[in-house]
Amino acid sequence: MQADWIWGLGGGLLIGLGGAVYLLGNGRIMGASGILGGLLDGSGRNTAAERIAFIAGVIGMPLLIGLLTGGTPDTHVTSNAAVLVLAGLLVGVGTRVANGCTSGHGVCGISRLSLRGIAATAVFMLAGILTLAVLRQLLGVV
């Protein structure tokens, strides 16, 4: 448990390196919701191939690592189907309406000191903090 922050920092460096490759290579902002959402709603039709290649890496590399090492992290994700569907819908709609999520607004936006990126990150983190404060600390339901 003491090494969690080292894994966090190292994993974070890899995430930032991925964003750097996507920016310096393809000239694009590495935003998970934008890359997937543009594929799903048709707005990214012209760049569909590189979006699919990116997503193949996101899904495929952890799969490959799992197969090679024989171990994958525990996700501790809830088994409450109603909560999963509600949260999934909120994340899907919210990230696309706001035009970004933790990677696009968070990592890529903050690192270029984008006001929109900083503001969006502050708002979704606050909303998440309030959600946990109310649903976990007050009501004890999540």
Next chain:
Amino acid sequence: MLRMFLALAAGSLFGAGLMFSGMTDTTKVQGFLDIFGNWDPTLAFVMGGALLPMGLAWRLTEGRKPAAGGSFPSPPSAELDRRLALGSVLFGIGWGLVGLCPGPAMASLSYNSWQGALFLAAMACGMIAAPAVSRHLDRGAASA
């Protein structure tokens, strides 16, 4: 072909980083947001680690062109609108509820069992519905 390869490489680094950093573990993500509970600072280290190479990358864009052609994104807009605010509130609530955001939801698909697949399917539906929600918000803004 180069674009495809670089996108695959970027996605692979992103996916591996999410997996190793612990960000596909919803306990860690909810633990970071749960500041009144047993607070878990891991997400802050992940964000800090990611900002370093990314900040450097933005500096390297100055006076250059992307390796695979095209051009870099235009400077960020400073306009804060209701879509940014409302969308981020909805996203934050969903993020807090389950502890997954779009990147980790994709990265953990191979080891997140039916729960991860259900979340991802619902998220995809939300993304498909989002343009209609955005248009509705814009109409509301225009008539306000």
